[in-house]
Every structure is written in C-alpha cells, then in structure tokens.
Amino acid sequence: MNELLEKSEIFNVHKMVIKAPEIANSVQAGQFVIVMGSEYSERIPLTVSDWCRDTGSITLYVIELGISTLELARMKVGDSLYAVTGPLGIPSKIRHYGTVVLGGGCYGIGGIYPIAKACKEAGNRVISIIEARYSFMFYHEKELHAVSDQVLYATSDGSKGKKGKVEDVIREMLDEGVKIEQAFFMGCTQMLERCSEATRPYAIPTKVALNSIMLDGTGMCGACRVSIGGETKFACVDGPEFDGHKVDWKELNQRKSAYAEQETVIYQSYSHGCGV
C-alpha cells in the first residue's frame, strides 16, 4: 500500500510518485491528499500535481520544511507511506474564461499543472508564470509547456525570465494592457498574498489555494479554519481554493506559525539513525 514508485529531489522539492490507484481513479484538478510518512508523523496536506489512471499512481511535490517532510524526503523508492488519504477538497471549478493566468512557486510549480491542463481543455488561453530563486530550480516544465500557451519565468537573481517574482511579471503584463479574465495562484502564503495584491487593483477574479494546518481533512477538527471576507471557512472542505482578495492573510499566517516552538524543539529528539 502507498508504495513509493519514483523519488527525486529538485533543490529541496521532492517529487514523490506514489501507488494509490483509488485516489488516481477519482482525483480531479485542485484536489489534495493528506499523507503520513510513519505511524507517528504529522498529517500533511499535499496538492496532487499529476496522476495516471493506467498505472494507478499520483505525483506529489513535497518541500522539506520540518521533521515530517524531512521524513518523507529521506524515503526511498520501494518504501511505503504509512497513510495517504484522498482525494480531499473541492475540485477546481473550471470553465471557459478567456485568458487565464496561473502563478506557481515552490510546490505550486508542480501544483498548478493539473489546473493549467483543465483550463486548456476548457478552451482558455493559458499563461503560466513560475518563480524560483535560480534558473536551475524549475521543474515539471515540459509538462507545463504542453498545457500552456505561454510559460513565463521569474527568478530572484534574474538568471531566467524577469528578475523578481510572479507578481512582477503580472504587473508588467497588466501595464502592457494584457487582459486577464481569471487568475489562479499556488505557493507559499506570502506569494499568494503578494500575487493577490497585484490583481486586486484590476479586479481580476483571483483564486488562491490555501495551505493551512490540517488534521483530518474532512471538516471535523477545524484546525484549517480561515477567514474569508469575515466568514469562517474550513480550507479542507470549503476549499482549498478561495477568493484571494477576501483572505485574512494576517490571521492565516498567525495560525500557520502556531506550532513554531514544537516544530523547532522536535529536532532535539529526532534521529534517523546511521544512514549507511
């Protein structure tokens, strides 16, 4: 069960292809799974970036950001994850908008792919914008090119595409008069906020995939609650996609850092044994 079929690292982003036929059979763009590396691991929500119904596998991109993701990062092909639950969350509602801009950073570079694909299939003009620190940190590019009319790049050091971030590319496009009918962003909270602020002055409908702390992913625990336009929503069952112009970012960031102490202290009593 949940066997790791393929594993590679692209600069701290770990590609994990996992055998999960039932999930692969029913997952749709925009949905996620919750995984546990071992019996005592934290539960981590991860966007399903790709899937293959023939082989019964799903592809996840995991960033190492703490002990539980460190545990996933150290897994090898042939190992099995303790649990993979899903598909969870409401699938992206995709229709014909016209021009759609998809922005992705970190795990979102892989994460926007199924949405780009669905947008393309719905007959939209798809512009994918991806950001990274360096040119060599991009991944999943070939697939993204195949489903996008245009792929634009932003790098922190200017080594590929525009020097800057996704929102800098968007601002440039808007300044040039490109009309955007729908925007969709996936990445770290900071990136989602920055991008949403870039589309707000132009009142471009903006969806963001929120990644709050989750436990069960079925609306029972309430750990993932977020405030959207003053209303409490559960990112797991009401989301993960929400209107980027209505998210209470400050609250989301506070809630996400609620366990900073525990997440740091746990390293003291962690050991992965001698690796050889």
Add this chain to the structure above:
Amino acid sequence: MVEVAEKRNMATGKMTINGKAVSFFSGETILEVARRSGIYIPTLCARADLPSTGSCRLCIVKVDGVRGYVTSCTTPATPNMVVTTNSDEIEKLRRGILELILSEHPSACLVCLIRETCEQFNALSSKAGRVTGCNMCPNRNICELRQLVEYLGLKEIRYPFLYKDFALERDDPFMDRDYNLCILCGRCIRICEENLGLSAISFIRRGHDTKVGTSFEKLHVDGNCVFCMHCVDVCPTGALSVRGSKWYGYPDRETPTTCILCEQGCELVIDTKWNKVMGAHPIRDMSVGKREYCVKGRCCLPALSNNPNRLKYPAIRRDDGKMIYADWDSAINHVSDVLSKYSPREIAVLSSSSLTDESIYVLNEFARIYAESNIFYLKDNEIVFPNIEKSEEIFKDIKLLYLAEANSVTDEIVMKFGNLENIIIQDIYPVPLSASLRVCAILPATVFTEMNGTKSCAESRRKPVAKAAEPPGSAIPDWEIAIKIGNELNSPDFKIKDLRTIQSHIQMHPWTIASVPMVPKDCLTHRGFPISDFVPDFKVFIERRLESKGEIHF
C-alpha cells in the same frame, strides 16, 4: 594577545595604521595589531583564536613600499610600517572578492527585490534540507557573509551563480553538512587540527571539486571526529550545523553555566528560546587549551532537558492504592506523614552524584537529622557511604527508602533491604520500579539547566550553575524539595531555609561535598538514566563507535 606577546619576549615596535601611531609586539600580524588597536579589518577565514592562512583575501591592506596588496592576517608587523586598511580602491577589491565568493554560495536572497519584507515575514528560517537561500538557512541570523555584504554595501553580484551540487551529508548523528554553502575558508579544518589535534577533516579532492571531508569520505562517526562541534562554532556560513539545535534563530537569552554531566565541569553557554534549552555552545574564545567539549555537553542537553517524558507534577499514592497527581502542599504533607511513621534508623536516603552541591548538601542535612545519617550513593552499582561509620549493616533495619537517583536501583540492590515497606522518589524522569515495591510519592525535580547553584568538579574547583530555562510543569530543584519536607517535619535542628544559607553551610562544612563520589568523564548516564534513552542520536553514536572502534572516549 598579552599571552602571545609574552611568548614572543614582549619586544615591541612602532608602526602606523590609517595614520594612527600604534605599537606592536614582535611576531604580531598586521591584523592582530589592528584588532588590538580597535581598527576593523573584515575577514572570513581569520579568527583571533586560530592560526591564519590568508585564504579568503578579504583582509587585504596596502603597505607603503610594498607592491600590490597584502593579506593582513599573514603579514607580520615590522618597525615603521605604514598601513592603510580602507580606501575606495581596497573596498572595491574587497567587494570583487566577496562577489566571487558569493558566485559559488547560494546568495539569491541577498539580491532579491523583496528581501526585506520576506525576512520580516519569515521570522524563523524555513527548515529546509537543502539550502538555496538565506531564508532557508539555519545560519541566517549569525551569518558572517551576510554581515560582510552589509558592511561592504554589496547590492549586486555580477557573476553567474554556480551551484556546486554536492550531496547533502546528514547520515551522521547530531550533525548536518551541506558543503554547497562552504566557502573553503578552512576554519573547521584548522580548529580540528591545530587546536584540538584531531585532524578528523581536511580538504579533499582537487581544483574546483575541492571540499572539506574525511579521509575516504567516511562518515564522521567512523573517523576521528569526537562531535565536539567546534567546526560548527567557527563556520562563518550555514554549511555545518548541529541538527537538534539549528532552527531557533536568535536565542531569547544566553546563559553561561557549567555542564555537570561529568566531573570535568566544562564551562558552556546555553541558548534559551521559548523558555526552553535550545542549544549549548562554548564560550566564544576557542584558543588552544581553552575548551575540550564532548558530545554530551555540546549536543545532548536540549533533548535531556526537554524530553516530553520529564516528571512534571508531584504524584502521591492514595489510600485505595492509586497514584494521583497532587499540588506541592498536599504532596509534602503526604510525604512527611509517611516519613513520621518511621524512626530515623528505619529511613535511608539514596543521593546522587549528578546533583548540584546545594542539593547534595540539603539531602545530606535531611538524612543527618531525619534518617540518622543513613545516606549512600551508587557508583557503578557499588554502594558508597560518604559517612565511614556506616555500612550495608544499616540496610536490615530500613523500612523507608528516599531515592534521588531511583533508576540506578537494581533488583539486586533492592534485595539487600529485607524489610522495605515504602519508597519516596524525587527525580527527573519516570522510573520503571518493579510493581512489588510500594512507591508512595513521586516528586518532580529540575535538571541543572533549570536551577541556580554550584558544582564541585575535578581538581576541587567549585563552579557556578545558572538557571537557563523554566522547568516543566511544577518541578522544583532537589534542594528545594528536601527543604520543604525538612521544614514540614519541623525538627529544630533543620535550619537551612534558602540557597544563601545552604551556600554558607557548604563553606563551613566543605567535606560534606568532598566525600561524594564524582561522575567519571566517560559516564554514559545522567542521574542513573542512560543518556541514549532520551537522546536518540547519542544511541546511534555509542553503538556505531563501539562497532567501529570498540571503545568510546569523550
């Protein structure tokens, strides 16, 4: 520096740095003279406590009459030398050198357009495995490269970045290494070779592939490394880190104290955040002979202090036989009720060599008054009586045992007490005492990182122990527990009330402490508990060392 000068016969000369007349001792380098005279010269590879090699080139200065620029860390001062340490030209050269260093060190965050907001947003670095920028680097808050970027006002890097693409090295216990961040300053190699005499690491491979490593690229645990982590302490980048203590950013406070895990009593500084022990490191000066840390003091203290299984609240046995949590007043009441059922000759105290002097003294005083001086220690399963008039003879009368190191009590030792009825435990972790024994109370004590006091160490030196963190739950120091019970039992002879009176008593009766056995340097336990039970990487270290070398030295 005076020590250096003494070695060099105190011969002095005069020279000029930046127009200021300064004197130097024979054998001093320009950098040493400048530092002593309060003149800043940037360096990445040179440190006052390490021999210099001149590898980073950032300390270049202009010497009148000398062609080009010389590295101040390797150039000896000579009489009438005229030195300029900063000029537009020198700053420009230094910026160029730093740009070249940064073209091989992940530095995108330094030139990123949203650097400031991003750093404010990410109060702590994200806990990445592979670091590709400052905001995922454990060293962000103390990075010397970043400090130099600020100092030299570097705003852009004109060279394309080359990622070295070395494999992450995290298979060793306690230590993570990412040589993609290494700038090859060689500080780690020098401290290991020159100051510690170990040479566990060296430059390996050639040319562009040069990196720091062990011979045959073995794991450190299989080589000479003793995991003192001084290489981590001197590394100017995030290439080397202590896995358990790498992500807390700035400590809320630093507390100089003494490690009492063994008789050596090494001075160390404890970093505290969230009122918890987050890391321990040496005092800053790491000159030869100044420190000799072992893996226990350097790496094990956070996990020993913060283990979730620590005893947190007093527990007492109810009349119906069930153990329940209680507040301190009820627990002390209960304990003194039990104690007063027995005559002093029926009570014995097992004290612990791992306690501070104050706790040892109060337990001793407690035993003197309430247990007819029936106090003993356990050292390597041997029973040690500090009072030479006592022997195992007393055990046949003992009905109540007061244990301050319960985990050292083996079944074999319990067998020596034929008439045992009750046990009181005062400790830091739960003890798996056999069910047949009637434990009537468990009292949670603090570890030495959570209390003030002193500790007598080898060579009869008494050293300060300082409180660096808050204890878990309502745990209190051992001496305080013993005073509470002593006061409750209300003997007029029991006069000690606080830390100050204990310390004046210790000064008057130093033999009370001197007669206590010491904890040997190679001890693998703390207060009777195997350190490896609470620090999983210590277990890995011990097992692997025994397997590869057959012995362990600290």
